[in-house]
């Protein structure tokens with residue numbers, strides 16, 4: 001489709017394969033529904049037990065209603081309310097922290113957080129600097145209360161709207177509604193100034209993870225797993241290096257899925273789940289459009305299933 005080579009893609013990004021959702025009228029919810037159904041089955045939870053579902057996405061099925069509502073309906077969550085959140089590639093950690101607050105207040109007992117994106121719907125397959133990166137996926141986690149100090153322990157979340165110029169979609173929103181002109185100008189796709197985003201991503205993701213680790217007296221020995229947003233293998237490596245964490249403690253799935261935006265972190269947790277133990281110290285870290293970024297300290301709550 002574009003002038004590129006496998007060698008360039010592999011060495012500059014670490015990506016080998018991606019998954020693309022195909023078929024007519026298949027939106028992000030299709031993958032979200034599958035993820036939620038799988039989660040309910042695995043955790044032996046009945047759909048009617050779920051109180052709330054938050055879906056983080058930049059590619060909702062429609063501008064409204066929320067994809068969270070569509071997923072809940074098709075997964076049978078008849079007692080759940082929910083909404084979408086958009087914090088670009090940091091969306092999943094923002095939603096995770098939001099969901100955990102509702103648990104901590106004691107108001108709700110079972111909350112599902114879904115990170116899902118059909119990036120292929122907003123990627124310009126004539127733009128070689130973005131079309132080689134993104135893929136489609138969804139992942140979901142279940143949040144429940146406990147008295148053992150497990151789960152979401154702490155987080156640092158940040159945003160800086162001056163990053164808008166480097167990573168955005170030009171049209172389709174209220175500022176530039178869809179028109180023949182915007183379609184002809186290919187403005188309904190991801191626009192990214194890759195090398196600028198790369199620099200911000202490396203320094204901000206590493207800074208915030210280091211700050212959170214220091215706050216909890218954590219170091220390379222006491223952190224069991226680093227789960228970075230999967231945007232580029234070189235960004236993942238730089239974040240791990242800053243924290244002094246060995247490669248074998250870093251969850252890496254970018255080779256198989258590419259950058260799936262809101263799905264990268266739950267997807268990584270799902271791929272590595274059989275290796276996780278109750279009480280493991282896990283640092284999540286993300287960076288994305290906005291700019292948005294942050295780090296979350298999680299103590300894993302389950303033994304392998």
Ligand SMILES: CC(C)(COP(=O)(O)OP(=O)(O)OC[C@H]1O[C@@H](n2cnc3c(N)ncnc32)[C@H](O)[C@@H]1OP(=O)(O)O)[C@@H](O)C(=O)NCCC(=O)NCCS
Pocket residue numbers: 003004005008009012013089128129130132193194195196197198201231232235259261287288289
């Ligand atoms: C997009 C990204 C992979 C590009 O890699 P890069 O090393 O920064 O490359 P640059 O954009 O500086 O481009 C370098 C050269 O490669 C070229 N190039 C870009 N894409 C290419 C491709 N697919 N194949 C071959 N060459 C390519 C550019 O045209 C440029 O050529 P030039 O020097 O002749 O102008 C990288 O910048 C990146 O991962 N950015 C961060 C993405 C991110 O973290 N996003 C966060 C939210 S999702």
